[in-house]
Each structure stands twice: as C-alpha cells, then as structure tokens.
Amino acid sequence: MPFDLVLAIETSCDDTSVALVNSSREVVGLRSVSQDDVHAPFGGVIPELACRNHTMKLLPLVNEVLSQAGVEWDSIDGIAVTVKPGLIGSLLVGVTTAKTLAFIYDKPLIGVNHIEGHIHAPFLKFGEYSPPADFDYPFVGLCVSGGHTSLYHVKSLGKYELIGRTLDDAAGEAFDKFGKQIGLGYPAGRHIDDLAKGGNVAAFDFPRAMMKKGDLNFSFSGLKTSGSMLVKKDPSIAESSKSDLCASYQEAIVDVLVEKLQRGVVAAGVKRVVVTGGVSANSRLRLRLEAWALAEGIVCLVPPIQLCTDNAAMIGLVGLLRLNIGERSKLTLSPEAYLKVSELV
Ligand code: KG4
C-alpha cells in the first residue's frame, strides 16, 4: 500500500522542525523553531545548548503540527527523521524521539540524510510555491548553508555525484565570521544581505578563490582572512563604509557561487538547477541566479525561505519517496555526525 502521509522530524543543528508531507508532495503542516537567540550571545552554535533546546521543543512541536493540521496518529503512514550528518547530540534527540513514536504508534521508520533533504526541497508544494509540473531529475543541486557548500549532479533518487565542494569554510560561515567581526548579530548572513542593499559591490576588491578553468570546488577561507585583515588594518571602515564593505564581500561570494553553478551545468550536461540551504535566502544571490538562468536558458529553482533553511518538510519528502520504494529503518537506527568518505550525500 502506498504511503500517503509522513510525519517528519529535523534536529540536525540548531533548528527544531516538524512537518507533515503527503504523497502529492504537499506540505500539510510545518513548524520550525530557530534557536538563534540562544546561540547569538556566543556568536555560534553551542552543541550542548542546541540538544537541550531540541529536547524541550520537539514533542510540543509534534503535537502542535498535528493539531494545527487536524491530523490524528491513525492517518500517519510513517515517520521520517534526519539521521546524518549534523551535531551528534542534536541528531540524537530527533532520532530517539522518532524511534519512540514509531514504536508506540507502530509506524514504519525511515532515517533520512539531511543533504539529500536539502536538494529535494524544491520538489515540495508549499503555500503559493510549487515547482514547474515537468521539473524532474537530472539536475545540478547546490547546497549552500552555514555547514555546507556542495555541488551535486543529482541523477535520480539515491544517485548523486558530488562534483564540487568547499575545501575549507562553507559560504554561510564566511558570512557569519565576517559579520561577527564587523559587529553584526549572529547569524550574520541576513544582516550583511540587508546592509549590502545600499552598498557598492566594487568598493573593495575581495578575492574569488579557485576560479582556475574547470575547477568546481570552493574555498572561502582566503576571503574570510582578507576581510578580517582589511578591518583589522583600519577598524573605522567597519563603521564608515559598512554598506560598501558588505556589498563587496557578499558579491565575492555570489560571484563564485554563480560561476561554479555555470561550470556545474556544463560538466553535468543538464539545464536544470536547484539551489538550497540557508544562504540561498540571500537576495543578491537570488537576483543574480535569476539573471543567469534567463541568459543561459536554464530552469533554476530556489524554494521559499522556509524550505531553504533547515526544515522537516524536505526530510518528510525524501522519507516518503524512500518508504514508497520499500525502504525501512530499524528501531536500532543510530545518528551519524559525519558522512562516510564513500558517501556522496
Ligand atoms: O541551512 P541553514 O539554516 O543552517 C545550516 O547551516 O545548516 O543555514 C544557515 C546559514 C547561516 O550561515 C546564515 O548566515 C546563512 O545561512 N543565511 C544567509 C542569509 N540568510 C541565512 N546568508 C546570506 N544571506 C542571507 N539572506
């Protein structure tokens, strides 16, 4: 019997999220609670605080999503949960909760890879958003967040080729670390995005790394160091030229992301692209992607922000697809912090 409705749980980092997804790929319910306020005073995620907060938030959130959607346990066909990669304590809260619920309510369980979730997010239907009816595999997927910057050739469900990845920092980390240095709150990406709106993208000359022909990998540590040295040399510019500084710094990141996507579609020989992860909320990136896709005749999907940042709906969709091809996880399922070298996602 096909699986029609899945309850999904995502707790891989610092967002607690619960969703209901149906077999028409509709998000029937979604609630995500950010812990930004908890971690902001520390300028980064504190793993122990993250898992303690998941423990407090998760079960009430499950009840809230079910009651808001008017869904009873009887109508749920399975439970999907993020099993890897992520912070081990955070993953453990989600996986333990999902296993317990699966046991109590006698539902099939499926562990889902977080990155696989991200690259499937654009397939979801959520509010006003739905992908073009003919959008399908294969495509190039760019997952760009605080923890990841990876480029995949997505051939079909479960068939992914990693064609580019960051060799050091993730793009979101480059935003956050620089933002911290110029006195912006954590996470700084959205503040830099806002401040950049009034700034000159060419005011400062920041490096664009690994742009040698054919290279599909990323590196943001040089950019981070360059930003840091500039501000250390003349701290006054962090105040007097904040907008220009943000616009120029952001442009360096966006230039690299768009260029690598262009190389990715050439390497994979496809004309479809998906961009997800927290950084895909960036307004300048969205604008540049739109212009690039139009000029190159590419279908480029960037889902709504709630589906770009960490969320359980993307986990629910992959869980549903996998349950429907007969996959199940055992109740001995254990979270894994890292991906194995042989694993692409
Ligand atoms: O996917 P996400 O919510 O969590 C993970 O890192 O997995 O992504 C968070 C990242 C942070 O680095 C944050 O600064 C960045 O996404 N971000 C942005 C914007 N909104 C969030 N970066 C640039 N511009 C934005 N508007």
Ligand code: ZN
């Ligand atoms: Zn993520």
